[in-house]
Amino acid sequence: MPAEAQERYLRLKHVLDRVPLSRATIYRWMDEGKFPKARKLGYATVWRESEVSKFLAALPEA
Structure with a gap:
């Protein structure tokens, strides 16, 4: 399977490390x-890395 076809997923801790938002926000x-919707992956709540990156790219520069 090509690398670009493999989706990576982020747990909340890693999302919080990347975005300038609190958990509540x-x-x-x-x-x-x-904000992109979370998904359940087994017992874990995860976000698609590509969706989080797209969200960050759309944020206005500070």
């Missing part, structure tokens, strides 16, 4: 459709 924005 991430979950609130998910409910409001402003």
Whole structure:
């Protein structure tokens, strides 16, 4: 399988390391459709790395 076809997933800790948001804001924005939706992978809650990267790219520069 080509590397670009393999999706990576991030746990909450790694999402928090990448985005300038708190846990509460991430979950609130998910409910409001402003942040990518989490998925269940077994017992874990995860986000697609590509969706988090796309979200970060769309943020305005500070």
